[in-house]
Amino acid sequence: MSDFFTATVLFSTLAAGIRLSTPFLFAGLGEMIGQKSGVLNLGVEGVMLLSAFFAYWTALSTGSLWLAVLVGMLVGLLMGVVYGLITVVFHAEQGISGIGIFLFGLGFSDLMFQENVGTPKFTSKLPSVDIPLLSDIPHVGVAFFQHSAMTYTAFVMVPLVMILLRRTTFGTNIRAVGENPESADSLGVSVARMRFSAIVIGNTLAGVAGTALVLELGIFQPNLTAGRGFIAIALVYFGAWRAPGVMAGALLYGLVEATVITWKALGIIPRSLSDISAMAPAVITIGALVILARRVKPPAALTQPFSRH
Amino acid sequence: MRNKNRSRRFKLLRFVAAVMALGLLASACGDDSDDGEATGTTAPATTAPATTAAAETPLKIALVAPSASDDLAFTQSMVDAINALSDPVDLSITDGTFVIEDAAAAIRGYAEAGNEIVVAHGTQFGASLAEIAPDFPEVTFLWGTSTDTQGLANVFAYSPDAAEGGYVNGVVAAAISASGSIGVVGPIEAGDAVTYITGFNNGALANGATDVSITYTGSFGDVALAAEAATALIINGADVLTGSAQMVVGAVGVASDEGVPWFGTQANQTSLDPSLVVASQVYHWEVILEEMIDQREAGVLGGEAFEINLANGGLEIEFNDGFDLSADARAAGDAAIAGIIDGSIDPNG
Numbered sequence: 164m165s166d167f168f169t170a171t172v173l174f175s176t177l178a179a180g181i182r183l184s185t186p187f188l189f190a191g192l193g194e195m196i197g198q199k200s201g202v203l204n205l206g207v208e209g210v211m212l213l214s215a216f217f218a219y220w221t222a223l224s225t226g227s228l229w230l231a232v233l234v235g236m237l238v239g240l241l242m243g244v245v246y247g248l249i250t251v252v253f254h255a256e257q258g259i260s261g262i263g264i265f266l267f268g269l270g271f272s273d274l275m276f277q278e279n280v281g282t283p284k285f286t287s288k289l290p291s292v293d294i295p296l297l298s299d300i301p302h303v304g305v306a307f308f309q310h311s312a313m314t315y316t317a318f319v320m321v322p323l324v325m326i327l328l329r330r331t332t333f334g335t336n337i338r339a340v341g342e343n344p345e346s347a348d349s350l351g352v353s354v355a356r357m358r359f360s361a362i363v364i365g366n367t368l369a370g371v372a373g374t375a376l377v378l379e380l381g382i383f384q385p386n387l388t389a390g391r392g393f394i395a396i397a398l399v400y401f402g403a404w405r406a407p408g409v410m411a412g413a414l415l416y417g418l419v420e421a422t423v424i425t426w427k428a429l430g431i432i433p434r435s436l437s438d439i440s441a442m443a444p445a446v447i448t449i450g451a452l453v454i455l456a457r458r459v460k461p462p463a464a465l466t467q468p469f470s471r472h
Numbered sequence: 473m474r475n476k477n478r479s480r481r482f483k484l485l486r487f488v489a490a491v492m493a494l495g496l497l498a499s500a501c502g503d504d505s506d507d508g509e510a511t512g513t514t515a516p517a518t519t520a521p522a523t524t525a526a527a528e529t530p531l532k533i534a535l536v537a538p539s540a541s542d543d544l545a546f547t548q549s550m551v552d553a554i555n556a557l558s559d560p561v562d563l564s565i566t567d568g569t570f571v572i573e574d575a576a577a578a579i580r581g582y583a584e585a586g587n588e589i590v591v592a593h594g595t596q597f598g599a600s601l602a603e604i605a606p607d608f609p610e611v612t613f614l615w616g617t618s619t620d621t622q623g624l625a626n627v628f629a630y631s632p633d634a635a636e637g638g639y640v641n642g643v644v645a646a647a648i649s650a651s652g653s654i655g656v657v658g659p660i661e662a663g664d665a666v667t668y669i670t671g672f673n674n675g676a677l678a679n680g681a682t683d684v685s686i687t688y689t690g691s692f693g694d695v696a697l698a699a700e701a702a703t704a705l706i707i708n709g710a711d712v713l714t715g716s717a718q719m720v721v722g723a724v725g726v727a728s729d730e731g732v733p734w735f736g737t738q739a740n741q742t743s744l745d746p747s748l749v750v751a752s753q754v755y756h757w758e759v760i761l762e763e764m765i766d767q768r769e770a771g772v773l774g775g776e777a778f779e780i781n782l783a784n785g786g787l788e789i790e791f792n793d794g795f796d797l798s799a800d801a802r803a804a805g806d807a808a809i810a811g812i813i814d815g816s817i818d819p820n821g
Binding site: 179277282283387389425 | 745
């Protein structure tokens with residue numbers, strides 16, 4: 164146990180936790196924006212997989228990471244348009260259509276990978292962007308200031324999303340259609356347009372989440388996301404539909420994952436408990452959610468389709 | 473009102489618990505669950521082209537496997553083996569079946585479609601096979617990795633003695649490790665991952681390693697966790713790494729970034745980093761597949777368990793010429809191979 168409390172191991176674990184939380188944060192913020200407008204998207208995982216594959220394929224084919232990021236975002240945006248058409252225009256049941264998007268993303272990304280890549284190959288990874296001066300601080304620099312641009316961007320997104328939802332008319336309208344679409348509609352707000360926009364933004368962020376994951380690893384495999392999209396949905400509830408709350412959940416999950424892996428590597432967790440301990444991040448997150456349940460107040464019109472009569 | 477709010481909260485909690493359970497399920501069940509209890513989310517299936525058929529009628533073989541055909545690991549080892557058979561083969565593949573029910577449907581479908589041999593490539597398919605095989609007494613089913621046929625007359629079981637190659641890799645790893653500290657990234661503690669890692673641990677310690685840190689990530693498919701496990705092992709002092717199952721590509725990526733030598737298993741992983749992969753234990757299932765086919769042609773459709781090992785050529789240590797391995801380390805590896813084959817070394821001991 165004492166090995167864990169050496170500064171090197173502690174701060175490396177912190178760095179790993181922040182890295183692991185990045186996809187959760189992007190996807191969770193995106194899902195939160197969609198849910199604020201009243202639309203639940205269970206297809207986050209599928210969107211992440213599709214974006215991850217196409218970003219990876221782009222990086223592999225062109226060698227350009229920036230183009231890969233752009234493609235990953237565009238795939239997310241495209242899936243947002245598709246999901247918007249399904250749920251907002253055609254009023255399909257959100258839960259089922261979200262699962263459909265997930266299954267499509269899982270299967271199609273696998274198929275495309277096998278058809279176009281096959282044997283796993285590494286591509287360039289996102290380089291570490293060292294923040295001048297701060298990155299040189301012993302230990303702290305490694306933990307907080309030597310991450311990829313995507314990781315910094317994820318955390319910068321938190322105040323941006325807060326401002327978007329709290330300080331802009333657009334954000335106010337999104338919240339209005341998620342709480343009381345009839346009232347919003349009577350005030351001249353286009354519920355369909357607001358929800359469609361929120362879905363597109365949310366899915367684009369899910370696409371960025373998948374892109375961040377794959378470019379951090381430099382390799383794609385079928386089912387690469389390994390359930391992270393679903394965890395991101397849960398973190399929205401954990402975060403009580405607030406951006407800082409989602410960030411706290413993402414960090415908690417990532418840090419617990421990183422701690423468990425480090426403890427396994429150090430032999431602190433005995434091998435007999437190895438598989439059980441893999442559940443720790445989810446168990447702790449659910450536990451925290453139970454404790455914080457009083458804060459949980461979802462958008463009143465969440466999952467409720469809207470049509471003008 | 474208060475009760476209404478409480479009811480709403482419970483509904484929310486139930487929903488979140490269900491979503492997280494789905495996420496955990498997906499994360500725990502990657503698609504190389506060769507020996508784990510794989511249940512998962514979906515089963516994208518593809519049909520791959522067959523090997524060439526010459527003048528004689530090709531043997532119709534179907535393969536149902538949990539991960540991708542080109543995974544540089546468990547499934548690819550069987551695809552390569554079938555394609556290496558001496559007789560012409562008409563091969564159909566359904567891969568990526570990490571949902572057992574989907575695999576069972578594919579196994580039954582291939583049997584109904586007239587395939588003479590159906591390979592159920594995953595321990596987790598055993599229960600399905602026990603139901604399906606008796607319905608098709610003319611079809612030979614191959615099931616692995618498993619050391620028994622469940623008493624089924626038309627099932628041949630197969631398994632690798634992965635500890636043997638693990639031991640050899642461990643001996644060589646210890647020979648090239650400057651710190652004496654070696655890291656291992658495993659998936660779920662099951663199947664040939666365990667036997668490989670056990671053998672590796674024994675071989676490394678027998679050749680002077682002071683510490684072999686073994687980390688099971690708890691997932692066959694979580695590449696990101698495998699990468700973080702490798703990072704943690706390196707920070708903890710490991711200067712040589714190995715690992716088993718499909719998710720190890722994440723660990724190989726970290727090893728590659730840090731310049732840490734890597735030892736592979738199941739298939740030759742040199743292509744992942746031609747300068748840092750030292751050696752790979754490669755499964756040559758064709759050695760026992762030929763025997764099974766011969767038995768089928770002689771009228772024996774199953775009922776026997778086969779094993780690949782170093783002695784019968786089913787396991788092979790493929791050294792990477794691109795890695796500058798010292799003569800002493802190579803000699804230690806060769807001596808370990810010879811010792812295992814002649815019985816003077818017990819890799820499980």
